[in-house]
Amino acid sequence: MxxxxxxxxxxxxxxxxxxxxxxxxxxxxxxxxxxxxxxxxxxxxxxxxxxxxxxxxxxxxxxxxKKISVTGVDNDILKEIHKFPLPIQKLIVNKILFVNDRIEKGKELPGLTSLKCHCTFFHKYMFPCKHIFHEQLYGLRKLLTIDAWN
Ligand SMILES: [Zn+2]
Incomplete structure (x- = not known):
């Protein structure tokens, strides 16, 4: 009806x-x-x-x-983020923005070798955290493959 x-x-x-x-x-x-x-x-x-x-x-x-827009984030990553509902998109993009924070503070690459992190955020949500994004954006290892997102 x-x-x-x-x-x-x-x-x-x-x-x-x-x-x-x-x-x-x-x-x-x-x-x-x-x-x-x-x-x-x-x-x-x-x-x-x-x-x-x-x-x-x-x-x-x-x-x-609704798709969140953010500058400086790789299109491939953004495309994966857009598959989530808006509140989750915001959560994840926030973590990407934190990477700049880490770099400004002179923090080094976390040196992650797999898509697992010890931090609270990762354990709580099982979404990529600022450490994983730091590795992804500035490290040599690209952990966040399409498969990983899936
Ligand atoms: Zn982490």
């Missing part, structure tokens, strides 16, 4: 918290009143529903489709 169908149902199915539903109801209360009559109320509900749908489309777009 489309956006004009049962308004509360899709929300109920998608969210584990009822916050979305409660905010939907409070918005509904704000815009509807007995003075509008039945048709008026229906029109308001439909308008709110359509807004809700475009809001959630936007969130999905932000999460799934």
């Amino acid at each position: 489309g956006p004009l169908g049962s308004p509360a149902f899709p929300l109920l199915l998608q969210v584990t918290s009822t916050n979305a539903l409660e905010s939907y109801h409070s918005e509904l209360k704000k815009i509807t009143s007995s003075q509008h009559g039945l048709i008026g109320a229906c029109n308001k509900i439909i308008a709110l529903d359509l807004k809700r749908y475009s809001d959630s489309d936007y969130v999905v777009f932000e999460f799934r489709v």
Whole structure:
């Protein structure tokens, strides 16, 4: 059923918290009143529903489709990063930016020989960390192959 169908149902199915539903109801209360009559109320509900749908489309777009842009990162690496949802893209790009930090501080190449690192970030997320990127961007060993990303 489309956006004009049962308004509360899709929300109920998608969210584990009822916050979305409660905010939907409070918005509904704000815009509807007995003075509008039945048709008026229906029109308001439909308008709110359509807004809700475009809001959630936007969130999905932000999460799934939006691609982070960052300068100075190899296109091949960026292409792999873009396969992740936006919050993960940000997380990973942050680690790349940290590499510059390491270089400014005069830190040497970590000397990693495989795609494993001892640091907390790597253990927590299993994503490439600043050490792996340091090795990748400035070392001779290119550990982050397409296979590795997969
Ligand atoms: Zn690390």
